[in-house]
Amino acid sequence: MEGKKRKEKQYFVGVRLTEEQRKLLSQIQEDAGLSKTEILLRGLELLSEYYSLGLDKPLLSTELKRLEEEALRHAEALKRIRRREEALKEIVRELRDIDRIVDKYDGKPEALIQILLDIQAKYRWISKPSLIWVSERLGIPVSRIYQISTFYKAFSLTPQGRHRVRVCLGTACHVRGGPQIMEAAERLLGVKDGEVTPDGRFTLERVNCLGCCALGPVVVIGNEYYGGVKPADLEKILSKYE
Template sequence: MQLETVDRIIQQHHADKTALIAMLQDVQSEFTYLPQEALVYLSRTIEVPLSRAYSLATFYRAFSLKPKGRYSIAVCMGTACHVKAAVKILEKFERLLHIKTGQTTPDLNFGLEEVRCLGCCGLAPVVTVGPDLYGKVMLPKVDQIVKQYQKQGARDAKT
């Protein structure tokens, strides 16, 4: 656990207690989840009860107490995507990755989740993988997306 990273985040927010949510967001994006150590360290350093950090961590959807996959696949479940059968896209990802929504593959390569509207309803159904956005996703496209990131993951692992 790199507590220096947490230290840096705290300093960026001037150890301001009211910026706790923003600090947690930064920790989350740095580690892909909120490690217990980081939560304890953070709350001690800025002197807020751990219970408060925990309550935020469990209230907001953006936070996770478990590690997320390197490639976080998010299938939009907004209304426009729903009427265009986004649930079938989600189920296909579940089948291909052998995990359920909300879970991470054992090799920590892929995480799968459903998200609320991403605000690009013109492209429904929409899938994001990390920062990359895919629009008008049809079922065969799902295979392509998974393959593409599997390859990329293998390449990254080598380097």
């Protein structure tokens, strides 16, 4: 069309180039100080070397793939080893903390419950290594410590979130919408009763009675009580806790 400048086509040795390719070629020419012909010849030489080494052969490609997979497996194995090492270091740190707690009570067997309470307060649960170590330090059978740990609700033998969310489903709370509150909590937190959120923020629990039936339905987070809760209120309540 007259009046319009015809767009110039860009070619390189008979091959049409895109604008991006043209710019890249110009940059290579400028950086290397080579002509288009010299660049083409060098490219052909490299391609010839590539084929002479057999890099295009399926067998070699398969072998390279196998080596890559072996390397990945090796890397994963190293990660597992490091994870085990970190776990062992964590246990050692935990047992040292427990030593300090036991020493605070002069290693007296009669201080068992207080020692367990201190461990629970520090870690939010009592691990198996902790039970065994307390048993060794106090000279009390592990079975006895286990009985006490499972009898009292204050103790947990499974990891707990930073904040304990308890939803009352006792009779008074149940008839006022307790089950709907529990469903909303499960949906918002993405966990079921007794589970911990992946980020470790919350543990969700259903309880039969919290002793404040007149306030139902009731949700307790830590030591804070929320009465007359509606499902729509939960998200705002939970957002207060980090």
